[in-house]
Amino acid sequence: MTPTGAQPLRFGLIGVDSAHSVQFTRLFGDGRSGMVPGGSIVAAWQGPTVADFPPSRDRNDQLADEVAGLGVPWLDSPEAVAEASDALLVVASDSRTHPGYLRRLSPLGKPIYIDTRFAPTRQEAIEMLEQASADGCLVLAGSPKRFTPEFRRALAAAGDAERIDLDGPLPEQPHHPFLAWYGVHLVDLAVAALGPDCATVDATGDRVVATWADGRVAVLGGDAEWHPVTRGVIDSPTGSQAFAIEASEGMLVGLLTSIAASCRSGLPTVPPAEIVATVAIVEAAARSRADGVPVDLQR
Template structure:
């Protein structure tokens, strides 16, 4: 979709600001016209509630809230107040355990809601969230920012890919099972390249997780526990191999934000619901496979 300069910028609200995405989104949108991503601007935010057992939230939320406020965004007392003031909502809370509850509170406003990277921790939560969205006419938006980067999109061609090999940082956080924290980025890329319908997840042996589709296509995921900014991949198909490298940072987020603006304008999800559910199911199955020591078959 081409940005319509005559349309007023969409008013976005941040829900939970304990992630660096909160100030980054605010800066990239800017005034909605001259920013790196035109078409939207952040006009309100709710700080959120940090869990005591989650250091990334507990230790950063005050600083990020102040940074967002210093950028001119008013802080509201409830997520509902943000929803009333805005055209669309961005759930950027870093603790994925909060996502289902926040989404349930926001969906009744009938406005688009993006849930940042980790849509939900369980398939049951994801199904309830999507069903709730349907009841209230709320457009659910999702996806790792890495799937929207030009580096990945140039390499990935779903009609041609038969194997994807992905390597990236795999740090973990309290309350988030294996692959549920940073590993979800790799799962998202695998599903973006090969489509929904993964049939088998094997994280039982070695340092790599293997995903298998019913037609024999596969994806392998792996990396180090220590965080690094680089994610690399190799997409194999009949036309040969295509490699890509993604570097984390604010520029990586522009494709995602553009997809969100376009989705809000068009009224169509930026990630199909089948893919959203598949990503959550794969992460859930990978944890079961790792803890049981056996592959897991998905329904």
């Protein structure tokens, strides 16, 4: 909810070649009567089409038209959007563009949400967070699935999680290695449940096994074809908690509510160590699969 008497936060979109650009705009609405009160999309910058990346190549202009049809004005640069906004939502679909956008926008000091696929590599994620810290820029991150009531209820009921098994769609896209496109959602859920201290990643078998330094385990798998349901089981000393998340526009409500709350409180949606851990696990899984051996993240 918007604090009594507070004006809705003004959000600006950076890149619109993800369906989240349209969905976020609809969910926020006018900032008071939408499904997520507390903010509205007041400006957008389309960003160039990434020709070698199908999600951008095939839908950038279409999604731009849809965003414009919802009444969002176009501005001619990310900096102009930042000037018109209280916070920024980088929803450009190609994670290769995210480090450059962060470097460009961080000095402006506005909170920045980097959508789902934070960075291509662990080193880039670290550098992005270090720059943001130096600039006094609040960085927000996290898969929408992390903020769903289904997952949060299961995690709270489980208590001290010892293991999480996750099954969901694992489609891939060019220039985004194994797990980096849709599998990152599963990795983010694992890190949300077990924390950032993953020690090894083994992607040599049918399922990815990530083992934490204290012996806790995440097992991730699924089908190459996209489908809407992600399922999981969290094990703890008190028992097991199962959950299922169905992808839909409504699934984004928890994420947007958390983003708005973070912009007001100044606290991140996801601790920086967990952001880095998610990127590192994705990167390690691709290397493990390519090399045919487990990868030690503690070296």
